[in-house]
Amino acid sequence: MLNYSIYPLEMILEDYDDFVPEYEEVNFSNGLTLLVERSGKDERKIAKIISSDPQDYLRPELQPGSILKSVFYY
Amino acid sequence: MDSNQFYFLAQGNKEKEMPETAKTIESIRQLGESSPPTEAKNDIHILPIIGQIEGHMVLPPKNKTTKYEHIIPQLVAIEENPNIKGLLIILNTVGGDIEAGLAISEMISSMNTPTVSLVLGGGHSIGVPIAVATDYSFIASTASMTIHPIRLTGLVIGVPQTYDYLDKMQDRIIKFVSTHSRISEEKFRELMFRTGELVRDVGTVLIGKEAVELGLVDEVGGLNAALAKLRSLVRSREEVKQ
Numbered sequence A: 001m002l003n004y005s006i007y008p009l010e011m012i013l014e015d016y017d018d019f020v021p022e023y024e025e026v027n028f029s030n031g032l033t034l035l036v037e038r039s040g041k042d043e044r045k046i047a048k049i050i051s052s053d054p055q056d057y058l059r060p061e062l063q064p065g066s067i068l069k070s071v072f073y074y
Numbered sequence B: 001m002d003s004n005q006f007y008f009l010a011q012g013n014k015e016k017e018m019p020e021t022a023k024t025i026e027s028i029r030q031l032g033e034s035s036p037p038t039e040a041k042n043d044i045h046i047l048p049i050i051g052q053i054e055g056h057m058v059l060p061p062k063n064k065t066t067k068y069e070h071i072i073p074q075l076v077a078i079e080e081n082p083n084i085k086g087l088l089i090i091l092n093t094v095g096g097d098i099e100a101g102l103a104i105s106e107m108i109s110s111m112n113t114p115t116v117s118l119v120l121g122g123g124h125s126i127g128v129p130i131a132v133a134t135d136y137s138f139i140a141s142t143a144s145m146t147i148h149p150i151r152l153t154g155l156v157i158g159v160p161q162t163y164d165y166l167d168k169m170q171d172r173i174i175k176f177v178s179t180h181s182r183i184s185e186e187k188f189r190e191l192m193f194r195t196g197e198l199v200r201d202v203g204t205v206l207i208g209k210e211a212v213e214l215g216l217v218d219e220v221g222g223l224n225a226a227l228a229k230l231r232s233l234v235r236s237r238e239e240v241k242q
Helices: A054-058 B015-031 B068-080 B098-109 B127-132 B160-180 B185-192 B209-213 B223-241
Strands: A003-005 A023-029 A032-040 A043-051 A067-070 B006-008 B044-054 B065-067 B086-097 B115-123 B136-139 B144-147 B204-207
Touching (some): A023 A043, A032 A067, A043 A054, A043 B068, A054 B068, B044 B068, B044 B098, B044 B127, B044 B223, B068 B098, B086 B098, B086 B127, B086 B223, B098 B127, B098 B160, B115 B127, B115 B223, B127 B144, B127 B160, B160 B185
Parallel strands (some): B044 B086, B086 B115, B115 B136, B115 B144
Antiparallel strands (some): A003 B086, A023 A032, A032 A043, B144 B204
């Protein structure tokens, strides 16, 4: 990685070794997959949208950082 | 429990609102179709570019980052969405990954949708090409832009190839900035390697009107000026269409 920043690289990458996020992929709907990060027992935080429909990236409820809750289906 | 069965609940929503959301998902499941693309409520969209520009590496969470894998498809969506007439890019960045920054800059500069950028606190390093990539650029009178050479940290093997490589990477930035703003290649290079301005480093800090005087940014202004310019660009674009 070539960084061009006013912050030194050692400051940006501080604690880099301790940072190991756990990601998993969730099939959200047809053609839309979400890469989520475990943020709690029944909670996942959206890390990334994987879709070929550009409009999916503008959906407010799917913005990265939003929380998904898992529920049972009845 | 099937881990693939999720429904979304926006942060801050109350628990009792859950069944309503679940119903929506149920219809998605039955019809195999998701809701239609969000209709733009406002015909002007904003894209804040804040903190570090994150590229091929996920940065530790204490960094505030703008991730290129989100920005790039969003730019495509904005370009493709007929309801979005203009895009305002707000910059307050300390720089970041060169490839990611240049990718975002190239995307913005090749958009048909009118774009205006506004540098607020700072648009440093790789923030400079992003700021100049738009149709028109503004800088707040107190905002600053730092122009400095690309540095390598850690062990650098001092062979001529290393220097050539960095020089090539720098050329990419210099070429982009000089073709998308009024500043010349020579002048930008001179600013990048100027001594005596930065503490313990070479380079230049430009504050507000200095960036305008050098031709890097088009105008000093704030939000109202940026929005007014964007509206006028949108209007003239629509007149051309008619």
